[in-house]
Amino acid sequence: MPDKSIEQTVKELMVERLFLKITPEQIGDETEIMEELGVDSVSVFEIVVGLEETFGISFGDDEFKIETFRTPKSIADYVRRKLEGKQG
Amino acid sequence: MIPRDEPFYFKSNSRRLFGTWQGTDGPARATLLFCHPFGEEKKSSHRAFVETARALAAESVASLRFDLTGCGDSEGEFDQASLTFWRADIAAAWGELSRRAGAASRALLGLRLGATLAADALDQLERVSALVLWQPIVEGKEELDAELRRLLIQEMMTHGRSSAERSDLMAAFERGERELELDGYPITLSLYRETGALRLAERRACFPQRTGILQFARRNPRIEAFAKLEPPIEARVVEMPPIWARTDYITGPADGRRLAQEGVLPWLT
Amino acid sequence: MADLKPERPVSFDCDRLRLAGMLGEPTDPARAAGAVALIHGWAGYRIGPHRMFVHAARRLNEAGFHTLRFDLRGRGDSEGDGPTVGLDEMIADAVAAAEFLKSTTGASRIVLAGLCSGANVAIGAATLRHDVKELALWSVLPFQPEAGAAQRARRARHYLRQYLLKALQWRSWKRLLRGESSLRGAARAMAGEAVPMREGRNLKDSARNLMEAFGAWRGRALFITGALDPEGMAGREVFEPFCRARKIPARFQLVEGATHSYYAPAHEREVIETTLDWLQTKEP
Numbered sequence: 001m002p003d004k005s006i007e008q009t010v011k012e013l014m015v016e017r018l019f020l021k022i023t024p025e026q027i028g029d030e031t032e033i034m035e036e037l038g039v040d041s042v043s044v045f046e047i048v049v050g051l052e053e054t055f056g057i058s059f060g061d062d063e064f065k066i067e068t069f070r071t072p073k074s075i076a077d078y079v080r081r082k083l084e085g086k087q088g
Numbered sequence: 089m090i091p092r093d094e095p096f097y098f099k100s101n102s103r104r105l106f107g108t109w110q111g112t113d114g115p116a117r118a119t120l121l122f123c124h125p126f127g128e129e130k131k132s133s134h135r136a137f138v139e140t141a142r143a144l145a146a147e148s149v150a151s152l153r154f155d156l157t158g159c160g161d162s163e164g165e166f167d168q169a170s171l172t173f174w175r176a177d178i179a180a181a182w183g184e185l186s187r188r189a190g191a192a193s194r195a196l197l198g199l200r201l202g203a204t205l206a207a208d209a210l211d212q213l214e215r216v217s218a219l220v221l222w223q224p225i226v227e228g229k230e231e232l233d234a235e236l237r238r239l240l241i242q243e244m245m246t247h248g249r250s251s252a253e254r255s256d257l258m259a260a261f262e263r264g265e266r267e268l269e270l271d272g273y274p275i276t277l278s279l280y281r282e283t284g285a286l287r288l289a290e291r292r293a294c295f296p297q298r299t300g301i302l303q304f305a306r307r308n309p310r311i312e313a314f315a316k317l318e319p320p321i322e323a324r325v326v327e328m329p330p331i332w333a334r335t336d337y338i339t340g341p342a343d344g345r346r347l348a349q350e351g352v353l354p355w356l357t
Numbered sequence: 358m359a360d361l362k363p364e365r366p367v368s369f370d371c372d373r374l375r376l377a378g379m380l381g382e383p384t385d386p387a388r389a390a391g392a393v394a395l396i397h398g399w400a401g402y403r404i405g406p407h408r409m410f411v412h413a414a415r416r417l418n419e420a421g422f423h424t425l426r427f428d429l430r431g432r433g434d435s436e437g438d439g440p441t442v443g444l445d446e447m448i449a450d451a452v453a454a455a456e457f458l459k460s461t462t463g464a465s466r467i468v469l470a471g472l473c474s475g476a477n478v479a480i481g482a483a484t485l486r487h488d489v490k491e492l493a494l495w496s497v498l499p500f501q502p503e504a505g506a507a508q509r510a511r512r513a514r515h516y517l518r519q520y521l522l523k524a525l526q527w528r529s530w531k532r533l534l535r536g537e538s539s540l541r542g543a544a545r546a547m548a549g550e551a552v553p554m555r556e557g558r559n560l561k562d563s564a565r566n567l568m569e570a571f572g573a574w575r576g577r578a579l580f581i582t583g584a585l586d587p588e589g590m591a592g593r594e595v596f597e598p599f600c601r602a603r604k605i606p607a608r609f610q611l612v613e614g615a616t617h618s619y620y621a622p623a624h625e626r627e628v629i630e631t632t633l634d635w636l637q638t639k640e641p
Contacts (some may be wrong), residue, residue, distance in 0.1 A: 019337075045234075053309075063238050064250045065249050069244075097363065131402065135431075161366075227560075267622075271620055272406060272409070272625065335400060340441075
């Protein structure tokens with residue numbers, strides 16, 4: 001899967017799961033999702049479940065760090081690391 | 089013109105429970121008991137039940153919604169609650185529904201844990217013509233695990249990172265070294281264990297022939313797998329956000345009509 | 358302690374809509390101290406988060422107060438079309454609730470207590486009822502005209518405390534500080550209106566200038582805020598200097614470690630006991 005599509009997939013997942021009234025294209029890679037989209041803990045949980053289902057990865061409890069969920073790019077970077085860890 | 093709903097208290101053993109009866113204009117052709125979900129999910133979904141009840145009343149279906157012990161406007165505190173109490177509460181509410189139903193059929197609906205509890209109480213209820221399960225919790229333990237995760241995420245949002253892993257959190261909880269509260273609702277160890285032991289599949293033999301499942305927004309793999317067990321249960325999806333989880337979604341009459349049409353009536357008629 | 362009398366379900370009308378509520382009586386009628394109406398937040402209903410309003414009402418009843426927990430129109434068990442209800446309608450409901458409390462209990466001392474936007478509703482209602490001279494405001498938000506800049510800045514500072522500073526790119530800082538977090542206005546709300554609108558009007562805004570009206574109000578107010586609540590702290594940052602400038606007697610109380618809805622039982626208790634203590638004293 002090309003790298004770019006992970007960011008796009010994350011944005012699409014967010015729009016779908018959080019019922020955002022914007023398109024994925026309106027979300028930048030560096031959009032601060034908590035400040036700018038009002039994402040709360042319920043929403044982050046939805047994102048986590050969505051990422052796990054979509055990418056087949058699993059968040060460890062010690063991996064819930066706020067930096068991970070800051071932007072679509074930071075989320076995508078985390079997913080990439082997890083996928084590389086699975087393949088390695 | 090549907091009549092205004094009637095609030096009242098009724099007894100479950102010695103406890104006073106709060107209920108609201110929604111009647112119909114003319115005789116009801118069916119009646120329905122609503123069983124609400126756990127903790128703060130009840131607050132989020134309350135209006136959805138109200139709007140659905142009003143929409144159903146327009147279709148000549150009367151209903152009773154009520155608050156379990158320690159919840160809503162009922163007596164007791166949440167940390168006094170137990171599944172034993174809650175099963176008895178559902179039975180008592182069913183008695184109230186039956187008293188008012190007359191010749192009309194009686195159906196049972198639950199949302200999330202309310203669905204699982206409704207199924208769990210079936211063997212105590214008479215003449216259940218239909219069972220409607222909205223986003224039921226299939227395995228209690230899995231759901232509690234998910235709630236613990238959400239708690240850790242909440243801590244992360246507040247403090248930057250979560251304080252512990254689930255296993256450490258649970259170990260401390262079981263040793264009595266820390267309390268567990270979910271969205272401000274204190275969870276006792278006994279309630280945690282009882283809820284964790286719930287398995288929807290164990291009640292399947294009691295399900296009436298007319299049983300249906302409603303999922304919100306998308307198909308849930310766990311629920312879908314449960315629905316496909318023999319004999320299969322019809323599982324629909326309504327294009328609506330999870331009404332129990334929204335902190336800012338305002339449910340209106342149109343939602344109630346939709347939930348009535350897609351989430352109740354198909355199994356009542 | 359005398360046994361608590363159960364609250365009784367009541368209803369009253371506003372704009373030809375029936376509003377539902379629960380009326381609580383003082384445990385000891387001889388100690389009657391006044392009446393408190395509890396106003397819930399935007400998407401809530403009369404029980405409040407984690408039944409906070411149920412607990413508050415019971416505690417107030419023990420202390421001699423009548424209480425009314427009620428559902429704003431379009432919420433809880435009240436009539437009304439929820440998605441179309443705005444701040445001004447909620448204010449009208451709160452005014453009606455105060456009137457209902459007064460006429461039902463005979464109390465001359467009417468207090469409005471509100472949580473989150475319910476606190477804003479309480480302020481709006483108090484400016485329309487000269488007999489409401491006390492406001493208990495829990496996690497009050499800035500009113501909409503003041504909200505944008507204050508909340509954006511506060512929210513950014515809250516999360517920046519959690520991030521490693523170096524993780525936040527300078528361009529993001531600049532964007533946030535300039536108030537260019539424009540997506541929030543378009544995308545806020547997980548499902549439903551981005552900013553709840555009706556016929557071009559922001560439902561969370563008022564047709565009146567409520568800050569000006571509040572500035573002319575003559576009463577005393579208690580502001581309680583959770584220290585870890587960016588939205589509530591934004592409210593405090595607006596109201597504290599405002600009350601000082603307009604000489605409104607006000608106490609500002611911070612609940613350490615508390616979030617917006619005071620989830621921890623200890624925090625909920627602190628809010629309720631602080632409010633009760635304030636009601637039982639004459640000082641701001």
